[in-house]
Amino acid sequence: MASEEVIYTIAYMLISVCLVVPPNEFRAAGLTIQNIFSDWLGSEDIDFVRYHIKRSTATILFHSFLPLGYLLGYAFCFSNSDLLQPWKLQLFWQISITVSILLPLISGILSYYWSQNDWKKHPIALRASYHGDSWQSVAAIIDVEFRRIDKFQTGPPGRRVIVTDSWILQTSTYLMDIARQDDVHLNTIESQNFNFTDESTVGVQYISLNVISVNPNISQFTIRMNATEYGDFKAKLRTQIINVRNIIIQETITERFAEAFRQQVVSNGVYRLPAGSQEPDSCIGCMQVPANIKLTKLCDDNNVGDCVSCNCRPMWCLTCMSKWFASRQSQDSPQNWMSSKSPCPTCRSKFCMLDVRLVAMTRY
Incomplete structure (x- = not known):
């Protein structure tokens, strides 16, 4: 029985990791937050900022249920009714059950709080509101620029860097960084060279840049991209990139x-x-x-x-x-x-x- 429990635990952990960080196979099969909740999320092309507000909320809720899903699956697979009577279990299991129940409960309360007043308190909405009178007015400008075909995009689906005419945006699992181009300066901070990758034996160079805003409410953030995309990225910017470390950027193959x-x-x-x-x-x-x-x-x-x-x-x-x-x-x-x-x-x-x-x- 112990070996079966280990196999179940390993299998559940692998599936959970694939759901949190979907590989290409999961994306091709549609097993992502974006596909599962697509009807509620709406269209990213039409309502970019609101889409990511909802996406991050759905992601937090979905991920918070994973520990509880493990315990329920464990009780079902091994007919362990003791998990339904936690007062009879050891302290470790009591803590695990308590945490697995509290996580979705807290996430649900937090999501409900964020959704009030048209998502006004959501972290992404707050970050957008720092650039204008309201997050909706800023979102409207970003949405229009995102729909233009000349925007710059790079990065994996879970962490994309987007540069429009006026904005530098970076999406992540739970948040989105928003910076106005006129308010920032960029510093090249690091270069990573890999001689071999899973896509090429020629190698690849990745460049990391700090985006620092003069707006005191906007925290600095770091973006990362392939050096071959650096030229297109730089061409879309309205500000200069400072390379104080004299990093050699290999822009071509x-x-x-x-x-x-x-x-x-x-x-x-x-x-x-x-x-x-x-x-x-x-x-x-x-x-x-x-x-x-x-x-x-x-x-x-x-x-x-x-x-x-x-x-x-x-x-x-x-x-x-x-x-x-x-x-x-x-x-x-x-x-x-x-x-x-x-x-x-x-x-x-x-x-x-x-x-x-x-x-x-x-x-x-």
């Missing part, structure tokens, strides 16, 4: 690939010029830095595969070679670039990323 290419080349080891050989000239691609790349077959034995050792002397720098390599790949399949091959830009000998080595100026 080529820039992200160049960083992954550099890391791979560094791990390939160095090539030492033979004694008496000529010093490398400037890179013939950019003419700005000395050539520092040598193509030597390292990926396999000399007689295996398509790659061959290039006999050209070093003529290209690392940056130009990465751009050349990227330019020879299918632009529709960047996830395959890391494992692809390219011809040498000088002699057309085929090579892969494992064959690219940095030139060490110390000779044999």
Whole structure:
């Protein structure tokens, strides 16, 4: 019996997590708060702010019933009638039952309180009211701008960043951040680079920015986005982004690939010029830095595969070679670039990323 109870507990926890943070499969099946309560929530496109006021309320109510659902399911699956007589149970179960009942009760009372006077006391309505005479007047402006097709949107469904002509909005599970563009300044605070993701082997860079409002009633909040979307985000803003930490933002797929290419080349080891050989000239691609790349077959034995050792002397720098390599790949399949091959830009000998080595100026 104990093992069955453990299995039930694990299964209920997994289902609960999927309901709180729905994966793509649950979203495709319509198992989300938005779909379950769609008739009551209305249309996000028509009534954006009110929609999220109702959505956050429904989410709090739904999540508050999960602990009680666990206990009721436990009593039903294992015919445990003692759960219906808590005074006979141990202290742990008495506390669990009390909390599981109090959570939906408190959530219900809170939701009813928020709904009075046309949701005037709801946290999202309060945040909107700080920008005007009433939350309804501010919501009307936001609703109109949200319906325009030129707005900027990014982020997963549970945490979207939306930039309209006048507003920066961020939705979350229980709240929504609202800031007027004319009242804020933005600071770039962090950059996270991932060499591999579940969608691409080229890697991805995420940028975090602080949104700070001069309105004392508006708390600062942090938004996060893919670096490839940074240009579109910046174009929609009416204010400047301050990058005091001088974070390098890789806005294009080529820039992200160049960083992954550099890391791979560094791990390939160095090539030492033979004694008496000529010093490398400037890179013939950019003419700005000395050539520092040598193509030597390292990926396999000399007689295996398509790659061959290039006999050209070093003529290209690392940056130009990465751009050349990227330019020879299918632009529709960047996830395959890391494992692809390219011809040498000088002699057309085929090579892969494992064959690219940095030139060490110390000779044999």
